[in-house]
Amino acid sequence: MKKCAFLSMDSLENFFAYDDMAFEPLQKLGWQAEHVSWRKPDVDWSNYDVVVIRSTWDYQSDASAFLACLETIEASSARLENPLKLVKWNISKDYLRDMQQQGINIVPTLWFDSFELQQIQQGFIQFACQQLVIKPLISANADHTYRLTSQNLRDMHQQLTTEFAKRPFMLQPFLPAIVEEGEYSLFYFAGHYSHAILKRPKSGDFRVQEEHGGLLQSIEPCEEMLTCSRHALASLPEDALYARIDLVRHQGEFALMEIELIEPSLYFNMDPLAAQRFADAFVECFGRG
Incomplete structure:
Protein backbone atom coordinates (compact mmCIF):
# COMPACT_ATOMS: atom_id res chain seq x y z
CA MET A 1 0.00 0.00 0.00
CA LYS A 2 1.33 3.42 -0.94
CA LYS A 3 1.67 6.17 1.66
CA CYS A 4 0.40 9.71 1.62
CA ALA A 5 1.07 12.46 4.17
CA PHE A 6 -1.51 15.16 4.77
CA LEU A 7 0.56 18.18 5.78
CA SER A 8 -1.03 19.77 8.83
CA MET A 9 -0.47 21.86 11.96
CA ASP A 10 0.88 20.61 15.28
CA SER A 11 -2.68 20.79 16.66
CA LEU A 12 -6.09 21.35 15.06
CA GLU A 13 -7.85 21.54 18.42
CA ASN A 14 -9.35 24.99 17.82
CA PHE A 15 -10.22 24.47 14.16
CA PHE A 16 -12.87 22.73 12.09
CA ALA A 17 -11.00 20.20 9.96
CA TYR A 18 -12.50 17.47 7.76
CA ASP A 19 -9.48 15.92 6.05
CA ASP A 20 -9.87 12.65 7.98
CA MET A 21 -13.01 11.98 5.96
CA ALA A 22 -10.80 11.24 2.92
CA PHE A 23 -8.69 8.62 4.71
CA GLU A 24 -11.11 5.69 4.34
CA PRO A 25 -11.88 6.31 0.63
CA LEU A 26 -8.14 6.58 -0.03
CA GLN A 27 -7.43 3.38 1.89
CA LYS A 28 -9.97 1.49 -0.20
CA LEU A 29 -8.06 2.65 -3.25
CA GLY A 30 -4.74 1.42 -1.86
CA TRP A 31 -3.41 4.56 -0.15
CA GLN A 32 -2.58 4.91 3.52
CA ALA A 33 -2.94 8.54 4.62
CA GLU A 34 -1.85 10.19 7.84
CA HIS A 35 -1.38 13.68 9.26
CA VAL A 36 2.16 15.05 9.56
CA SER A 37 2.87 18.52 10.95
CA TRP A 38 4.87 20.75 8.66
CA ARG A 39 6.74 21.94 11.77
CA LYS A 40 7.85 18.42 12.76
CA PRO A 41 11.65 18.25 12.49
CA ASP A 42 13.68 15.56 10.76
CA VAL A 43 10.86 13.96 8.78
CA ASP A 44 12.09 11.64 6.04
CA TRP A 45 9.64 12.74 3.36
CA SER A 46 10.92 10.04 1.04
CA ASN A 47 8.96 7.58 3.20
CA TYR A 48 5.85 8.96 1.48
CA ASP A 49 4.84 8.66 -2.13
CA VAL A 50 2.78 11.86 -2.03
CA VAL A 51 2.59 14.77 0.42
CA VAL A 52 -0.63 16.79 0.19
CA ILE A 53 -0.67 20.25 1.77
CA ARG A 54 -3.81 20.40 3.82
CA SER A 55 -4.62 22.11 7.15
CA THR A 56 -1.42 24.15 7.58
CA TRP A 57 -3.41 27.06 8.97
CA ASP A 58 -0.52 28.63 10.85
CA TYR A 59 1.88 28.97 7.91
CA GLN A 60 1.22 32.70 7.59
CA SER A 61 3.05 33.32 10.87
CA ASP A 62 6.30 32.05 9.34
CA ALA A 63 5.91 31.81 5.58
CA SER A 64 9.65 31.49 4.96
CA ALA A 65 9.92 28.43 7.23
CA PHE A 66 6.82 26.94 5.59
CA LEU A 67 8.28 27.37 2.13
CA ALA A 68 11.57 25.88 3.34
CA CYS A 69 9.64 22.81 4.50
CA LEU A 70 7.97 22.51 1.11
CA GLU A 71 11.31 22.84 -0.65
CA THR A 72 12.65 19.98 1.48
CA ILE A 73 9.67 17.86 0.46
CA GLU A 74 10.17 18.84 -3.16
CA ALA A 75 13.80 17.72 -2.95
CA SER A 76 12.77 14.30 -1.61
CA SER A 77 11.34 11.47 -3.69
CA ALA A 78 7.80 12.38 -2.55
CA ARG A 79 5.41 14.17 -4.89
CA LEU A 80 4.20 17.49 -3.42
CA GLU A 81 0.64 18.59 -4.09
CA ASN A 82 -0.27 21.21 -4.84
CA PRO A 83 3.09 21.74 -6.59
CA LEU A 84 5.65 24.11 -5.09
CA LYS A 85 5.52 26.36 -8.16
CA LEU A 86 1.79 26.81 -7.65
CA VAL A 87 2.21 27.44 -3.90
CA LYS A 88 4.82 30.14 -4.49
CA TRP A 89 2.50 31.80 -6.98
CA ASN A 90 -0.53 31.58 -4.69
CA ILE A 91 1.00 32.34 -1.29
CA SER A 92 0.84 36.12 -1.76
CA LYS A 93 -2.53 37.51 -2.71
CA ASP A 94 -1.05 39.74 -5.37
CA VAL A 107 -12.93 42.34 -6.31
CA PRO A 108 -11.57 45.91 -6.83
CA THR A 109 -8.23 46.10 -5.02
CA LEU A 110 -5.44 48.52 -4.17
CA TRP A 111 -1.99 47.17 -3.27
CA PHE A 112 0.46 48.66 -0.75
CA ASP A 113 3.92 47.86 0.59
CA SER A 114 3.68 50.20 3.59
CA PHE A 115 0.96 51.82 5.67
CA GLU A 116 0.19 55.50 5.22
CA LEU A 117 -3.03 56.87 6.68
CA GLN A 118 -3.71 59.27 3.82
CA GLN A 119 -3.51 56.49 1.24
CA ILE A 120 -6.04 54.45 3.18
CA GLN A 121 -8.35 57.44 3.53
CA GLN A 122 -8.09 57.96 -0.21
CA GLY A 123 -9.45 54.44 -0.65
CA PHE A 124 -12.90 55.54 0.54
CA ILE A 125 -12.94 58.11 -2.26
CA GLN A 126 -11.45 55.88 -4.93
CA PHE A 127 -13.89 53.04 -4.28
CA ALA A 128 -16.80 55.44 -3.52
CA CYS A 129 -17.64 53.43 -0.40
CA GLN A 130 -18.20 53.93 3.32
CA GLN A 131 -16.29 50.85 4.47
CA LEU A 132 -13.02 49.19 3.48
CA VAL A 133 -11.36 45.85 4.18
CA ILE A 134 -7.63 45.69 4.82
CA LYS A 135 -5.77 42.37 4.80
CA PRO A 136 -2.15 41.19 4.50
CA LEU A 137 -0.99 39.73 1.21
CA ILE A 138 0.08 36.60 3.10
CA SER A 139 -2.71 35.59 5.45
CA ALA A 140 -5.09 32.83 6.51
CA ASN A 141 -8.08 32.53 8.86
CA ALA A 142 -8.78 36.27 8.39
CA ASP A 143 -5.74 37.04 10.57
CA HIS A 144 -4.96 40.78 10.64
CA THR A 145 -8.01 41.44 8.48
CA TYR A 146 -10.14 44.45 9.46
CA ARG A 147 -13.29 46.19 8.36
CA LEU A 148 -12.62 49.92 8.35
CA THR A 149 -14.79 53.01 8.55
CA SER A 150 -13.50 56.57 8.58
CA GLN A 151 -14.09 56.62 12.35
CA ASN A 152 -12.42 53.36 13.39
CA LEU A 153 -9.58 54.03 10.94
CA ARG A 154 -8.64 57.01 13.09
CA ASP A 155 -9.06 54.97 16.26
CA MET A 156 -6.97 52.08 14.87
CA HIS A 157 -4.35 54.24 13.20
CA GLN A 158 -1.52 53.33 15.57
CA GLN A 159 -2.41 49.64 15.66
CA LEU A 160 -2.57 49.42 11.86
CA THR A 161 0.65 51.38 11.47
CA THR A 162 2.38 48.84 13.71
CA GLU A 163 0.80 45.73 12.17
CA PHE A 164 1.44 46.75 8.57
CA ALA A 165 4.79 48.50 9.02
CA LYS A 166 6.63 45.62 7.32
CA ARG A 167 3.69 43.66 5.94
CA PRO A 168 2.47 44.30 2.36
CA PHE A 169 -1.29 44.49 2.24
CA MET A 170 -4.33 44.94 0.05
CA LEU A 171 -7.27 47.29 0.38
CA GLN A 172 -10.74 46.53 -0.97
CA PRO A 173 -14.19 48.06 -0.67
CA PHE A 174 -16.34 46.20 1.80
CA LEU A 175 -18.98 44.50 -0.35
CA PRO A 176 -22.47 44.47 1.22
CA TYR A 267 -15.49 20.93 3.39
CA PHE A 268 -15.89 17.21 2.78
CA ASN A 269 -18.61 17.38 5.44
CA MET A 270 -20.90 19.44 3.20
CA ASP A 271 -21.41 16.82 0.49
CA PRO A 272 -21.67 13.07 1.16
CA LEU A 273 -19.68 12.24 -1.99
CA ALA A 274 -16.99 14.95 -1.72
CA ALA A 275 -14.37 12.85 0.08
CA GLN A 276 -14.84 10.01 -2.43
CA ARG A 277 -14.52 12.44 -5.33
CA PHE A 278 -11.27 13.71 -3.84
CA ALA A 279 -9.95 10.15 -3.46
CA ASP A 280 -10.95 9.31 -7.04
CA ALA A 281 -9.21 12.45 -8.33
CA PHE A 282 -6.14 11.60 -6.28
CA VAL A 283 -5.98 8.13 -7.85
CA GLU A 284 -6.54 9.66 -11.28
CA CYS A 285 -3.38 11.69 -10.70
CA PHE A 286 -1.19 9.15 -8.87
CA GLY A 287 -2.64 5.72 -9.54
CA ARG A 288 -3.95 3.02 -7.24
CA GLY A 289 -1.83 1.86 -4.34
Whole structure:
Protein backbone atom coordinates (compact mmCIF):
# COMPACT_ATOMS: atom_id res chain seq x y z
CA MET A 1 0.00 0.00 0.00
CA LYS A 2 1.33 3.42 -0.94
CA LYS A 3 1.67 6.17 1.66
CA CYS A 4 0.40 9.71 1.62
CA ALA A 5 1.07 12.46 4.17
CA PHE A 6 -1.51 15.16 4.77
CA LEU A 7 0.56 18.18 5.78
CA SER A 8 -1.03 19.77 8.83
CA MET A 9 -0.47 21.86 11.96
CA ASP A 10 0.88 20.61 15.28
CA SER A 11 -2.68 20.79 16.66
CA LEU A 12 -6.09 21.35 15.06
CA GLU A 13 -7.85 21.54 18.42
CA ASN A 14 -9.35 24.99 17.82
CA PHE A 15 -10.22 24.47 14.16
CA PHE A 16 -12.87 22.73 12.09
CA ALA A 17 -11.00 20.20 9.96
CA TYR A 18 -12.50 17.47 7.76
CA ASP A 19 -9.48 15.92 6.05
CA ASP A 20 -9.87 12.65 7.98
CA MET A 21 -13.01 11.98 5.96
CA ALA A 22 -10.80 11.24 2.92
CA PHE A 23 -8.69 8.62 4.71
CA GLU A 24 -11.11 5.69 4.34
CA PRO A 25 -11.88 6.31 0.63
CA LEU A 26 -8.14 6.58 -0.03
CA GLN A 27 -7.43 3.38 1.89
CA LYS A 28 -9.97 1.49 -0.20
CA LEU A 29 -8.06 2.65 -3.25
CA GLY A 30 -4.74 1.42 -1.86
CA TRP A 31 -3.41 4.56 -0.15
CA GLN A 32 -2.58 4.91 3.52
CA ALA A 33 -2.94 8.54 4.62
CA GLU A 34 -1.85 10.19 7.84
CA HIS A 35 -1.38 13.68 9.26
CA VAL A 36 2.16 15.05 9.56
CA SER A 37 2.87 18.52 10.95
CA TRP A 38 4.87 20.75 8.66
CA ARG A 39 6.74 21.94 11.77
CA LYS A 40 7.85 18.42 12.76
CA PRO A 41 11.65 18.25 12.49
CA ASP A 42 13.68 15.56 10.76
CA VAL A 43 10.86 13.96 8.78
CA ASP A 44 12.09 11.64 6.04
CA TRP A 45 9.64 12.74 3.36
CA SER A 46 10.92 10.04 1.04
CA ASN A 47 8.96 7.58 3.20
CA TYR A 48 5.85 8.96 1.48
CA ASP A 49 4.84 8.66 -2.13
CA VAL A 50 2.78 11.86 -2.03
CA VAL A 51 2.59 14.77 0.42
CA VAL A 52 -0.63 16.79 0.19
CA ILE A 53 -0.67 20.25 1.77
CA ARG A 54 -3.81 20.40 3.82
CA SER A 55 -4.62 22.11 7.15
CA THR A 56 -1.42 24.15 7.58
CA TRP A 57 -3.41 27.06 8.97
CA ASP A 58 -0.52 28.63 10.85
CA TYR A 59 1.88 28.97 7.91
CA GLN A 60 1.22 32.70 7.59
CA SER A 61 3.05 33.32 10.87
CA ASP A 62 6.30 32.05 9.34
CA ALA A 63 5.91 31.81 5.58
CA SER A 64 9.65 31.49 4.96
CA ALA A 65 9.92 28.43 7.23
CA PHE A 66 6.82 26.94 5.59
CA LEU A 67 8.28 27.37 2.13
CA ALA A 68 11.57 25.88 3.34
CA CYS A 69 9.64 22.81 4.50
CA LEU A 70 7.97 22.51 1.11
CA GLU A 71 11.31 22.84 -0.65
CA THR A 72 12.65 19.98 1.48
CA ILE A 73 9.67 17.86 0.46
CA GLU A 74 10.17 18.84 -3.16
CA ALA A 75 13.80 17.72 -2.95
CA SER A 76 12.77 14.30 -1.61
CA SER A 77 11.34 11.47 -3.69
CA ALA A 78 7.80 12.38 -2.55
CA ARG A 79 5.41 14.17 -4.89
CA LEU A 80 4.20 17.49 -3.42
CA GLU A 81 0.64 18.59 -4.09
CA ASN A 82 -0.27 21.21 -4.84
CA PRO A 83 3.09 21.74 -6.59
CA LEU A 84 5.65 24.11 -5.09
CA LYS A 85 5.52 26.36 -8.16
CA LEU A 86 1.79 26.81 -7.65
CA VAL A 87 2.21 27.44 -3.90
CA LYS A 88 4.82 30.14 -4.49
CA TRP A 89 2.50 31.80 -6.98
CA ASN A 90 -0.53 31.58 -4.69
CA ILE A 91 1.00 32.34 -1.29
CA SER A 92 0.84 36.12 -1.76
CA LYS A 93 -2.53 37.51 -2.71
CA ASP A 94 -1.05 39.74 -5.37
CA TYR A 95 -1.54 36.72 -7.64
CA LEU A 96 -4.96 38.33 -8.10
CA ARG A 97 -3.28 41.01 -10.19
CA ASP A 98 -2.06 38.27 -12.55
CA MET A 99 -5.59 36.93 -12.83
CA GLN A 100 -7.03 40.37 -13.46
CA GLN A 101 -4.52 40.89 -16.27
CA GLN A 102 -5.84 37.67 -17.81
CA GLY A 103 -9.37 39.06 -17.86
CA ILE A 104 -10.66 37.54 -14.61
CA ASN A 105 -13.12 39.80 -12.78
CA ILE A 106 -11.72 40.28 -9.25
CA VAL A 107 -12.93 42.34 -6.31
CA PRO A 108 -11.57 45.91 -6.83
CA THR A 109 -8.23 46.10 -5.02
CA LEU A 110 -5.44 48.52 -4.17
CA TRP A 111 -1.99 47.17 -3.27
CA PHE A 112 0.46 48.66 -0.75
CA ASP A 113 3.92 47.86 0.59
CA SER A 114 3.68 50.20 3.59
CA PHE A 115 0.96 51.82 5.67
CA GLU A 116 0.19 55.50 5.22
CA LEU A 117 -3.03 56.87 6.68
CA GLN A 118 -3.71 59.27 3.82
CA GLN A 119 -3.51 56.49 1.24
CA ILE A 120 -6.04 54.45 3.18
CA GLN A 121 -8.35 57.44 3.53
CA GLN A 122 -8.09 57.96 -0.21
CA GLY A 123 -9.45 54.44 -0.65
CA PHE A 124 -12.90 55.54 0.54
CA ILE A 125 -12.94 58.11 -2.26
CA GLN A 126 -11.45 55.88 -4.93
CA PHE A 127 -13.89 53.04 -4.28
CA ALA A 128 -16.80 55.44 -3.52
CA CYS A 129 -17.64 53.43 -0.40
CA GLN A 130 -18.20 53.93 3.32
CA GLN A 131 -16.29 50.85 4.47
CA LEU A 132 -13.02 49.19 3.48
CA VAL A 133 -11.36 45.85 4.18
CA ILE A 134 -7.63 45.69 4.82
CA LYS A 135 -5.77 42.37 4.80
CA PRO A 136 -2.15 41.19 4.50
CA LEU A 137 -0.99 39.73 1.21
CA ILE A 138 0.08 36.60 3.10
CA SER A 139 -2.71 35.59 5.45
CA ALA A 140 -5.09 32.83 6.51
CA ASN A 141 -8.08 32.53 8.86
CA ALA A 142 -8.78 36.27 8.39
CA ASP A 143 -5.74 37.04 10.57
CA HIS A 144 -4.96 40.78 10.64
CA THR A 145 -8.01 41.44 8.48
CA TYR A 146 -10.14 44.45 9.46
CA ARG A 147 -13.29 46.19 8.36
CA LEU A 148 -12.62 49.92 8.35
CA THR A 149 -14.79 53.01 8.55
CA SER A 150 -13.50 56.57 8.58
CA GLN A 151 -14.09 56.62 12.35
CA ASN A 152 -12.42 53.36 13.39
CA LEU A 153 -9.58 54.03 10.94
CA ARG A 154 -8.64 57.01 13.09
CA ASP A 155 -9.06 54.97 16.26
CA MET A 156 -6.97 52.08 14.87
CA HIS A 157 -4.35 54.24 13.20
CA GLN A 158 -1.52 53.33 15.57
CA GLN A 159 -2.41 49.64 15.66
CA LEU A 160 -2.57 49.42 11.86
CA THR A 161 0.65 51.38 11.47
CA THR A 162 2.38 48.84 13.71
CA GLU A 163 0.80 45.73 12.17
CA PHE A 164 1.44 46.75 8.57
CA ALA A 165 4.79 48.50 9.02
CA LYS A 166 6.63 45.62 7.32
CA ARG A 167 3.69 43.66 5.94
CA PRO A 168 2.47 44.30 2.36
CA PHE A 169 -1.29 44.49 2.24
CA MET A 170 -4.33 44.94 0.05
CA LEU A 171 -7.27 47.29 0.38
CA GLN A 172 -10.74 46.53 -0.97
CA PRO A 173 -14.19 48.06 -0.67
CA PHE A 174 -16.34 46.20 1.80
CA LEU A 175 -18.98 44.50 -0.35
CA PRO A 176 -22.47 44.47 1.22
CA ALA A 177 -23.15 41.15 -0.55
CA ILE A 178 -20.81 39.46 1.95
CA VAL A 179 -23.34 39.95 4.75
CA GLU A 180 -26.52 40.24 2.68
CA GLU A 181 -25.97 37.20 0.47
CA GLY A 182 -22.72 35.52 1.48
CA GLU A 183 -19.57 34.20 -0.18
CA TYR A 184 -19.67 31.22 -2.54
CA SER A 185 -17.01 28.53 -2.66
CA LEU A 186 -16.71 26.01 -5.50
CA PHE A 187 -14.42 23.00 -5.13
CA TYR A 188 -12.46 21.29 -7.91
CA PHE A 189 -10.41 18.09 -7.67
CA ALA A 190 -7.96 17.41 -10.53
CA GLY A 191 -9.89 19.97 -12.56
CA HIS A 192 -13.28 18.30 -12.01
CA TYR A 193 -16.09 20.16 -10.26
CA SER A 194 -17.06 18.49 -6.97
CA HIS A 195 -19.40 20.61 -4.84
CA ALA A 196 -20.23 24.14 -3.73
CA ILE A 197 -21.23 25.94 -0.55
CA LEU A 198 -22.47 29.34 0.55
CA LYS A 199 -20.70 30.87 3.56
CA ARG A 200 -22.35 33.60 5.60
CA PRO A 201 -20.89 35.53 8.54
CA LYS A 202 -22.61 35.51 11.89
CA SER A 203 -24.65 38.56 12.80
CA GLY A 204 -22.45 41.61 13.33
CA ASP A 205 -19.37 40.08 11.69
CA PHE A 206 -18.00 39.94 8.14
CA ARG A 207 -15.70 36.90 8.42
CA VAL A 208 -17.20 33.73 6.98
CA GLN A 209 -14.84 31.14 8.52
CA GLU A 210 -16.43 28.61 10.88
CA GLU A 211 -13.84 29.55 13.50
CA HIS A 212 -15.39 33.04 13.52
CA GLY A 213 -18.96 31.76 13.69
CA GLY A 214 -19.64 31.61 9.95
CA LEU A 215 -22.62 29.59 8.73
CA LEU A 216 -22.37 27.08 5.87
CA GLN A 217 -24.95 25.86 3.37
CA SER A 218 -24.65 23.44 0.47
CA ILE A 219 -25.78 24.93 -2.84
CA GLU A 220 -26.07 24.10 -6.52
CA PRO A 221 -24.01 26.68 -8.41
CA CYS A 222 -25.54 28.60 -11.28
CA GLU A 223 -23.96 28.53 -14.72
CA GLU A 224 -22.41 31.97 -14.18
CA MET A 225 -20.55 30.70 -11.10
CA LEU A 226 -19.32 27.64 -12.99
CA THR A 227 -18.16 29.76 -15.91
CA CYS A 228 -16.26 32.13 -13.60
CA SER A 229 -14.64 29.17 -11.88
CA ARG A 230 -13.61 27.50 -15.13
CA HIS A 231 -11.98 30.72 -16.31
CA ALA A 232 -10.13 31.06 -13.00
CA LEU A 233 -8.84 27.47 -13.21
CA ALA A 234 -7.73 27.99 -16.79
CA SER A 235 -5.61 30.98 -15.72
CA LEU A 236 -3.45 28.97 -13.28
CA PRO A 237 0.24 28.57 -14.13
CA GLU A 238 0.09 24.83 -13.35
CA ASP A 239 -2.52 22.13 -12.79
CA ALA A 240 -3.84 21.69 -9.25
CA LEU A 241 -4.91 18.55 -7.40
CA TYR A 242 -7.42 20.69 -5.52
CA ALA A 243 -8.70 24.24 -5.80
CA ARG A 244 -11.28 26.25 -3.93
CA ILE A 245 -12.68 29.22 -5.82
CA ASP A 246 -14.31 31.94 -3.70
CA LEU A 247 -16.80 34.24 -5.42
CA VAL A 248 -18.91 37.18 -4.28
CA ARG A 249 -21.53 39.19 -6.11
CA HIS A 250 -20.44 42.73 -6.99
CA GLN A 251 -22.36 45.19 -9.15
CA GLY A 252 -24.58 42.43 -10.47
CA GLU A 253 -21.75 40.06 -11.46
CA PHE A 254 -19.68 37.44 -9.68
CA ALA A 255 -16.18 38.58 -8.78
CA LEU A 256 -13.28 36.39 -7.69
CA MET A 257 -12.32 36.95 -4.06
CA GLU A 258 -9.63 34.28 -4.00
CA ILE A 259 -8.55 31.02 -5.54
CA GLU A 260 -7.24 28.90 -2.67
CA LEU A 261 -4.53 26.44 -3.69
CA ILE A 262 -2.48 25.92 -0.53
CA GLU A 263 -4.52 25.03 2.54
CA PRO A 264 -8.22 25.61 1.93
CA SER A 265 -10.73 23.62 3.89
CA LEU A 266 -12.33 21.37 1.30
CA TYR A 267 -15.49 20.93 3.39
CA PHE A 268 -15.89 17.21 2.78
CA ASN A 269 -18.61 17.38 5.44
CA MET A 270 -20.90 19.44 3.20
CA ASP A 271 -21.41 16.82 0.49
CA PRO A 272 -21.67 13.07 1.16
CA LEU A 273 -19.68 12.24 -1.99
CA ALA A 274 -16.99 14.95 -1.72
CA ALA A 275 -14.37 12.85 0.08
CA GLN A 276 -14.84 10.01 -2.43
CA ARG A 277 -14.52 12.44 -5.33
CA PHE A 278 -11.27 13.71 -3.84
CA ALA A 279 -9.95 10.15 -3.46
CA ASP A 280 -10.95 9.31 -7.04
CA ALA A 281 -9.21 12.45 -8.33
CA PHE A 282 -6.14 11.60 -6.28
CA VAL A 283 -5.98 8.13 -7.85
CA GLU A 284 -6.54 9.66 -11.28
CA CYS A 285 -3.38 11.69 -10.70
CA PHE A 286 -1.19 9.15 -8.87
CA GLY A 287 -2.64 5.72 -9.54
CA ARG A 288 -3.95 3.02 -7.24
CA GLY A 289 -1.83 1.86 -4.34
